[in-house]
Amino acid sequence: MAVLVYAESWNGSFKKATFEAVSYAAQLANKIGTDAIAITIAHQGDANELGNYGANKVLTITNDTLNTFNNQSYAHAIVSASNHVSAETVVISNTNNGKAIAPIIAAKRESALITNAIELPSTLSPFTIKRKAFSSKAFALFSSDSNEKVISITPNAFGIHEIQVSTTIESFSYNTTDSDQRLKSVSVDSATGKIPLPEAELVVSAGRGLKGPENWGMIEELADLLGAATACSKPVSDIGWRSHSEHVGQTGIAINPQLYIAVGISGAIQHLAGVNASKNIVVINTDPEAPFFKAADYGIVGDAFEVVPKLIEAIKTHKSNN
């Protein structure tokens, strides 16, 4: 019956998306009337922390062979843990690692896989759950008759909910097999100290209106000031002004932050598809007819090169007064 949630860690600590996934699993377990059990793999900190988000129990795996993320071995370890605790439902956050393991877990367990879930199931029997579809242009209510399910949740949709429960920690062992290790990690290249885009609460994004990569200084300054992640439109990454990892939209990363500031982006339908789930959208554009204004909450018609520096100053003033 239990709900098992994968508590992903990165460089030994939990990700923000992990607390959200545990919050989700705890509320789902409560709805079903069962326990939420978290599983950590190669986590170095205190796993008791997950009790703050409602995990009744935490299984911890610390095998040396699992120190580096490997989607096969991690998925197999989670399947093994799900059997151990007789979990019917496995919850995963739809991070890049989550996406790399969820389908393997579902196929191994012969579970129904529902990805991009944004809410708790609206009904348990029949089991129905709302998810994003058509690149955030729509929602679909999915239903499944399978007893066994893997639910992967869109980061930032459900939110983190603190509820204190007492947690027990149990170490769990999983022995990797040769076939688990067919792919070997050679190197990881990650921008440290930067907020990963899918998890970011605040995002500052810019488009072709910025005219060249040399003009991104003010975008980064604004983002740093707000503690925001930076993003860009597709042509900006295609011409190499910014890295592909910043490309948001229908064919890039889909995001749903609290705040999305779009500077010099026209608001093409493909761009909007990936960002329109943002709770608040600010658009800065010289063209009053730019389609983005129709999707915005706050708009400024003006030249980015004048407006953004003023905005930076205004936020600095605001910060020093608050």
Next chain:
Amino acid sequence: MKILVCISHVPDTTSKINFTNNNTEFDSNGITYVINPYDEFGLTRAMVIKETSGATVTVINVGPSSTEPTLRKALAIGADNAIRINAEPTDANYVARLLANYAKNENFDLIITGRESIDYNGGAVPGMLATYLDIPFVNACLGLELNGNQATVIREIDGGKETLEGNLPMLLAGQKGLVEEKDLRIPAMRGIMMARKKPLTVIEAGNAEKQTSVIKFDLPEAKAACTMIDADNVDQLVQLLHSEAKVI
């Protein structure tokens, strides 16, 4: 080398999404269908492998006969042959099982899919297919180098990239980076002519379990009108973001 490229047939990215029949069905009225954009990167990468080191490239789609123009387009881009498994692709597990049933006897060295299809964005079929075939699965793949049977692949991770090594066979769920946008191919006249003569084989779907279904669709609520702020008054924006939106 034998390469299989899975092709999803999806509404063009400019499509306005609507539903019919009490919001239970996608309204395909006026919709143009295209090769899933993520799959295009994989298809082009397969063409590059074929040209540089020799390969046969098979494209496959699970779908009704209306998807055949999309498969013909993939043939026109340069695939050698196409397979259509005749079934409605309504559930990820069902599609993955049908693909696996076909692929398990074909000994493909490399299977390339898109990281997700832009209609349901499930990202489920690639990993399930790899698991059913018992081959490694690389999600969000942005780079591939082949050296004989050895592959070096790059995958996207949150906030960065990871490089991995392993032996073929494997399944890559790709995206931009497998090739660059400017290298994507569009069918030329000669390709279109040749594609007409290339084999497109229809296979009847066997049995496979469906685990999910869609009960209904919804569109996002329309946004309230945008609050316009004078460019000389950005302080007002900061105030609104603080007191109204409560985000700063």
